[in-house]
Amino acid sequence: MVEQKHGNEKKIYVGEGNVPRENNRQYIKPVQSANVLFKFMKDIEYLKTILLHKAILPRYCEEDINYLNINGINKIAFPMSCFCDIHFNKLKFHVHKYGAYGIGLNKTWGIEQGIQPIHYINMDSRLRKDFSDAFNIALENTFENKESVKYLKNYVLHHLLYMKPIDGQMKIGKDEIEDRNFHDEKEWRFIPDFNKVETQLPQIVIPPHINYGSLNSYSEGIIKKPDLWLHYKLENIKYIIVNSEQDRTELIRFIISNKVATDEEQYILFSKILVFKELGEDI
Numbered sequence: 001m002v003e004q005k006h007g008n009e010k011k012i013y014v015g016e017g018n019v020p021r022e023n024n025r026q027y028i029k030p031v032q033s034a035n036v037l038f039k040f041m042k043d044i045e046y047l048k049t050i051l052l053h054k055a056i057l058p059r060y061c062e063e064d065i066n067y068l069n070i071n072g073i074n075k076i077a078f079p080m081s082c083f084c085d086i087h088f089n090k091l092k093f094h095v096h097k098y099g100a101y102g103i104g105l106n107k108t109w110g111i112e113q114g115i116q117p118i119h120y121i122n123m124d125s126r127l128r129k130d131f132s133d134a135f136n137i138a139l140e141n142t143f144e145n146k147e148s149v150k151y152l153k154n155y156v157l158h159h160l161l162y163m164k165p166i167d168g169q170m171k172i173g174k175d176e177i178e179d180r181n182f183h184d185e186k187e188w189r190f191i192p193d194f195n196k197v198e199t200q201l202p203q204i205v206i207p208p209h210i211n212y213g214s215l216n217s218y219s220e221g222i223i224k225k226p227d228l229w230l231h232y233k234l235e236n237i238k239y240i241i242v243n244s245e246q247d248r249t250e251l252i253r254f255i256i257s258n259k260v261a262t263d264e265e266q267y268i269l270f271s272k273i274l275v276f277k278e279l280g281e282d283i
Contacts, residue, residue: 027108036238037083037110037188038091042099044247047240050103051251051260055229056081058192058222060205060215067123067165069132071139077205077215078161078191079222081230083115085186088279094185100276101247104239105232113230115190118162120183131156131163157204161191192228199225234265240273248273 029035039056041047050056058079066074084094085107095102121128135156138149167181194203201221205214222228242248252270255261261269 027111030107033085033186034087035107036104037085037107037115038094038102038104038239038241039081039083040095040098040100040102040241042101044101044242044250047101047103047242047251048254051240051255052258053226053229054234054260055226055231056103056190057229058190059219060222062171062210062215063164064168064171065160067121067168068128068135068160068163071136073206075207075210076160077210078203079201079219079228080161081190083110083188083190085117085188091279095241095276097180100241100243102239102241103237104241106236106238109232109236110188110190113190113232115188115230116162117186117188118164119159120166121163123165131159135160161204162189190230192222192230194228197225197227199228201225201228234261234269237269237272240269241276241279242273243276245275245277248275 039050058081060077060079061082062075062077064075083105086094121131134152138153138156164182164187166183167179169177170180170182172178192203194201199221201218205218240251242251251273255266255269260266
């Protein structure tokens with residue numbers, strides 16, 4: 001973990017970058033989970049941005065970590081892109097919560113990009129208690145061996161970014177709070193590697209700097225940093241989902257007018273556009 005000062009605000013960076021997959025390892029396709037990672041959103045404009053840049057742009061999101069009982073910290077915020085690992089016939093509830101515009105990308109590609117299924121924590125488990133104890137000890141800064149404690153801090157802080165309780169409350173927009181079973185979301189996360197980019201953006205934001213305005217500003221900053229984006233190729237797309245036939249027409253026109261793909265690629269891309277209202281009859 002690296003701490004840097006910028007004005008009155010502390011910037012925290014973690015980890016040593018993604019570890020590449022071993023060259024000779026073959027991904028074993030699942031039998032009971034999906035072979036696609038879906039990302040859903042509530043506005044077609046976000047989907048257009050993803051297609052235009054051939055990349056998914058992470059945004060800063062607030063996470064409640066009260067359940068971990070970490071001394072002095074009840075929430076954090078950091079940039080991420082979230083996906084769900086859910087079969088088509090189970091998507092209806094998820095789409096209702098997150099929006100009917102989506103992109104489905106090949107799971108093999110996702111694994112190669114370092115996208116990680118998150119760890120759902122039982123708040124009453126021994127694992128949660130052990131993690132909380134380790135985190136609090138790492139924060140004490142009383143160790144003689146500073147090099148060793150650096151690795152401990154890196155581990156617990158990086159692990160924290162991929163953790164969520166089995167259930168709890170979720171903040172929706174600025175003010176609304178909703179009870180949810182998070183495990184139903186089968187979430188995978190992409191978290192950008194800040195070690196490879198020169199930036200004043202913090203990887204982790206802690207109170208009192210967490211508010212709607214600051215997180216929006218930080219997310220706008222990521223737009224200017226393509227090295228923090230999750231890039232893909234058109235061939236990695238398995239599905240594009242829109243809400244209505246009108247949306248499909250609008251998206252096709254956008255792809256053509258903005259030259260998102262070559263003429264040949266366009267026809268393949270159009271064939272992947274599905275209308276959720278039509279799918280709704282079959283899922």
